[in-house]
Amino acid sequence: MIPIHDNLKGRVAVITGGSGILCSEMARELARQGVKVAILNRNAEKGREIVDSIQEAGGTALAVAADVLDRTSLEQAKKEIVDQFGRIDILINGAGGNHPDAVTDPESYDEQEEGKTFFDLDENGFSNVFSTNFTGTFLATQVFGKELLKTGTPSILNLSSMSSYSPLTKVPAYSAAKASINNFTMWLAVHFAETGMRVNAIAPGFFLTTQNRDLLLNEDGSHTARSTKIITATPMKRFGKPEDLLGAMLFLVDESCSGFVTGTTIQVDGGFMAYSGV
Structure with a gap:
């Protein structure tokens, strides 16, 4: 059992994509730590399932419908969360993912091989994957960032990927978007450093989702x-198992553990990045 971080009790966290396998586990753990959790999804019903499990365990949570690519819906979500919880201390940008229209069938190009090659990728699918992962992080940070700056301990945690460092075959849009998350995390960290807002990221290794x-x-x-x-x-x-991410998450959002840590991306990958293959 992970120790309780008393420092986090009473804070409010917003998690975009909060009903996903990885982010829902983060939400449950933050709630166990005494954090009030707002779970954002395009479909509020998915979020309510996680909220129910949190409330059954004695935690406090709220499901809010919001599209990370729609500023108006994010603004409405922010108002609902602030009205309900009074503040926002933590933002976890977890919304993202991939789409079949932006995935090649072969790992490398062979004009004789059947299936969808790079030249067959759909422009809209490619743009959608990039936007959901990167632009959604940008917009959510803009909308919720102002509320974060009103608190004494603002923290943003972005979700990166192993593909951000060395692009995985078949998923060019996803890889490019996650690489941009690492860069954007560093940019935000520098831009807001003097305000006290820390911005970091986690790069999960390979988890079944x-x-x-x-x-x-x-x-x-x-x-x-x-x-x-x-x-x-x-x-x-x-x-990886979803619970493997929780220690890194708590370390990064709790300034009593990581008060001088900003602009970093922590790999939680079972050694994947460290291994040369020999």
Whole structure:
């Protein structure tokens, strides 16, 4: 069991994409720590499922419908959260993901191979993936950032990816967007450093989620060829579990632990980035 961070009790956290497998686990842990959690999703019903589980465990949470690519809906969400909880101390930019229209079938180009190549990628799909991951982070930071600056301990946590460092095959839009998250995290950290607002990111390694499950597991639950490559390149020889992210999250949002840490991206990857393959 992770120790309680008394410093966080009574604070308010906004989590975009809060019903996702990784972010919902973060939401539950923050609530266990005494943080009031606002879960944002385009579909409020998904958020309410997480809210129900938090409330059943004795925590405080609110589900709010908002589209991270729609400034008006974000502004409305901010008003609802402030009206309900009175303040916002923490922003976790977790909304993102990939889309089949922005994914190639082969890992490398071969004009003789069947399937969707780079030249077949849909422009709208590519733009949508980039926007959801990067522009959504930008807009949410703009909208909620002003509220964060009203508190004494503002903290932003962005969600990056292993693909931000060395782009994974097949997912060019997602890789480019996550690389931009790392850069944007550093830019924000410098821009707001003198205000006391800290901005950091977590780069998860390979976790099984709803969006990547079909890429990593066969119908019978066995590893796909791509999945086997990942496990081979991960020294700890397993996929991450959602709870593996929680220690890094708490460290970064609690200034009593990380008060002089800003502009960094912490890898939670089972050693994937450290491994050269030999």
